[in-house]
Amino acid sequence: MTPRQRVFDAHAHLAPGPEAVARLIETMDRCRIDRAVVVAGGAITPDQLSRQLIEGGYVATDADNDAVLAGCDRSGGRLVPFFFANPHRGGADYRAHGRHFRGLKLAPSVHGVGLLDERTIALVEQAEGFGHGVYLHCVQRPGFGVAALVTLAERFPAVEFVLGHAGVGDLDLYGIDLIKPRPNVVFETSGGFTFVVKTALDRLGADRVLFGTEYPLQHPDVELAKYRVLDLSEDDWRRVAWQNTCRLTGETDG
Template identity: 75%
Template sequence: MTSTERRRIFDAHAHLAPGEGAADRLLRVMDSCGIDRAVVVAGGVVDPDLLSRQIIEGGAVDRDADNEAVRGACDTSGGRLVPFFFANPHRGGADYRAEGRRFAGLKLAPSVHGVPLGDPRHAELAAIAQEFGHGVYLHCVARPGFGVADLVELARAFPAVTFVLGHAGVGDMDLYGIDLIKPVPTILFETSGGYSAVVRAALDRLGPERVLLGTEYPLQHPGVELAKYRALNLTDREWHLVAWENTRRLTGETSR
C-alpha cells in the first residue's frame, strides 16, 4: 500500500440536499476536507424537525426520494459521487426494482417511512438488493420493531447481503448495538454521530474490516467526523480499511 492510498478517503454516507447547486456544494466541502469520494443518497424526504419527532415518538411519511437528482449528480461527478437508491417501502419494492440497477446500493430509513424492519416489505427490498448484489444502509432507533436486534434478524434472513448499521447504532453510545451485530459478520458499522470511544470499541470488537467512516453531510460537517478519527490515532492499516477499502467493497468495486 502506498502513502497515497493510505490517505484516500471514501465517505460511506452523505446526503445530497434538494435544490440547485447541491452537488457542487458537496464537492467543495469534500475538497476542503480532503475527501476523495462519497456514497450519496437523497436528502429532504422529511425535514429535520419532523424526523426528530418521529425518531422519538414514531410516525410515518409516504414520500419518495429524488433518486433521479442523485443519479444525475453522480453521473457528472467524474466518479467521485456514488449513488445509493433511497427506497420507499410503501411502494412494495416496485420503485427499487425498476431503477435500482442504475445505483450502487440501497438506503432504507425505517424511522422516516414508519415501516418496521420485520415487515415483509423490507424483506422484499432486501431480496431485490440480494439479486442486484447491493449493500443495504439503514439506521435503527429505540422503538420496538426498529432496533438493532430487528436488523440482526433481517440480516440473518439474507446472509448474502451486506448490511450497514448507520450512525453508530442507536444514539451516540451504542456499545450494546456493537455487541448485538458482532456475531453477524455481514453487518458493518458506520460511525457518523457516535462518540470516539464507541468508534474505538467497534474497531476492537468488530475489527477494522467492519467499520466505515461516514459523515452524514450536510447535517454533520465532514471535518467533525475526521477530527474524531484523528483523535483515535489509527494505524495505517486501520485507516485504510475504515476510510477507503471497506466502502469500496460495499459499493461493489474491485479496484480504483
C-alpha cells in the same frame, strides 16, 4: 492515520437544489475526501424526523432518486449513488431502476416500516438480486432496533448490511455486541462518540467499521477529527476510510 491516504465517505446526502452537487464536491475538496456514497436528502424535514425518532409516525414521501443519479453522473465518478427506497411503494420503483444504483438505503424512522415487515423484506430480496449492500438506521422501538437488524441479516447472509450512525443513541455498545456474531453487518460511525468508534474497532475489527459523515447535517471535518484523535495505524485507517466502502459499493480498490 495519514492525510495523504484516500477517503471514501460511506454516507452523505445530496440536498435538493441545483447547486447541491457543487457544494458537496467543494466540501469534499476542502476536507480531502476523494469519493462519497450519496443518497437523496429532503424526504423529511429535520424537525419532523426529530419528532418521529421520539414519538414514532411516518411520512410516505419519495426521495428524489433521479436527482441523485443525475448528480452522480456529473461528478466524474466521485459520487456513488444509493437508492433511497420508500417501502410504501411496494418496491416497484427500486425494481425498475435499482440496476442504475450501487446500493439500497432504508430509513425506518422516516417511513415508519419495521425491519421485519414484509415490505422491507421484499426490498432486501431485490437488493440481494442486484448485489447491493443495504444501509439503514435503527431506533429503539419494537421491530426497529438492532436486534431486528440482526434477524434480518441472518435471513440474508449474502447481503452486507450497514448499521448507520453508530447505532442507536449516544452509547450503543450493546448494539456493537449484538452485531458482532453477524459478519455481514458493518458499523458506520457518523454522529457517534469517539469512545463508541474505538469500541467498535476493538470489538468488530477495522474490516467492519466504515467512515461516514452524514453531510450536510454534519460537517466532514468533525467526523475526520474523531479518527485523528484515535491515531489509527495506516492499515486500519485504509480499511475504515477506503477499502470497506469500496467493498460495499462493488468498487475496485484502485
